[in-house]
Amino acid sequence: MDTQRLLTSLSLKIIIQFGIVVGMLAFAIFWNFDFIYRFYFENQQTDTGILINTAIASLMVVGMGNILYLLLYYKYEEDAIAGFVNNIESLNSDLLEGLPRNALVVKRYATMQSIQTAAGEINHSALSAMLTADEGTRFGLVRFINNILILTGVFGTIVSLSIALLGASDLIDSAAGSLGGMGLVIHGMSTALSTTITAIVSYVIFGYFYTRLADVQTHLLSGIEQLTSVYLMPKFVKTSDDITNRMAGLIKAVIMAGDKLKSTQEVYQESALSLQQSISSNQQQMGILFDDMAEIKSLLREGFRLPQPEDNSE
Structure with a gap:
């Protein structure tokens, strides 16, 4: 059995990338702190831009935290698969030795064993579909944030342009040509730019790790199905070819x-x-x-x- 891909921890590679990107982002913010502070916080006539940018950044932080949690979870599951493969290759009589009882591969083994004990028919496709559906529910929050993150930037742009239009209206209506309306126009345009930049940067970073998280999940599920097809099915299922x-x-x-x-x-x-x-x-x-x-x-x-x-x- 080709076990090289089963022993490869894809989640560990993504976790390392995650740490590198977060470190680079923190360094960039620290290095350009004065510019970022002036661009986002100084000379703001309203708190609209600060609130929208804070909401976008908060969504990104929550989503990235959830991604990191899922990556660590899949690292835990990949380690369990590697331990199971090592038990197979070492011809260990107890294939579950040293494995956590709540790992997916252990649950799959126990499920097939219980079906065999009950003299039932083991349907590999049904087991695979149930596992895929269960793991898909873990992506609920991450998928939601990925879908609305770019929309928050659009929302901020619309709100900011509305503020700019309000300032332009005040400027036109002002008989004395007050500069207050002009300042509001500039503030609205600046806020639109800042919210758009924040949303785009957040969406690019979050979208990359969301995609890589999906790759890790696919790698894990395919590993479990490979183990099931190559080892568990011949062990528990007696087909006509076997007879x-x-x-x-x-x-x-x-x-x-x-x-x-x-x-x-x-x-x-x-x-x-x-x-x-x-x-x-x-x-x-x-x-x-x-x-x-x-x-x-x-x-x-x-x-x-x-x-x-x-x-x-x-």
Whole structure:
């Protein structure tokens, strides 16, 4: 089983990128603090720009915090998958050893085990669909912020232009040509620019990490489904192909046993022939021995002039 991608922690790479981007953003704000302060806070005739920009920044901070939380969660799940793979490769009898009981891969294993115990049918597609739906609910807040973040910039632009139009109206209506209306126009245009810039920068940064978060989720879910297809399904599901393969193996074993039995019978037959030949040879040798003994007895009787033995049959 190709386990290299299962051992790769994509979430860790994104977390490192997250830290780098946040650090660069903080450094840029610190380096240009005077300009940013003058651009956003000084000489503001109304608090509209400050409120809208604060709302945009707050949405981004909340969303980025949620993204970081989800990245850490998926890092936790990827570590569980890596531990499961290591248990498989090390041929550990307990595949769940050292794994957290609330990890997704552990829950998938327990679910399939319970279905098998209940003699139910394991539907991989249904399990995959349920897991995808459950994980999709974790993106609710992040998806909402991603959808409305750019709209807050548009809203700020509209409000700011309304302020500018109000200032232009005051400027036109003022018979003395008061500069108050002109200041309001400039303030409205400046606020529109600041809210647009804030929304665009926030949306670009947030959108990138939202996309990468979706990639991490896809990587995690595909890893779980790969484990299920390659290892768990063959372990828990017995298909017709499995039965055919097992029958083929059984038939091969029977054929091999028959061949061994045949060879054993041939050995037994050869041994029986050898034994029969040995018995025949022994009988011949015994006959020769009896004849020799009779001849020796006859010679001894003649040498010692012994009488011939009486025939008991008479």
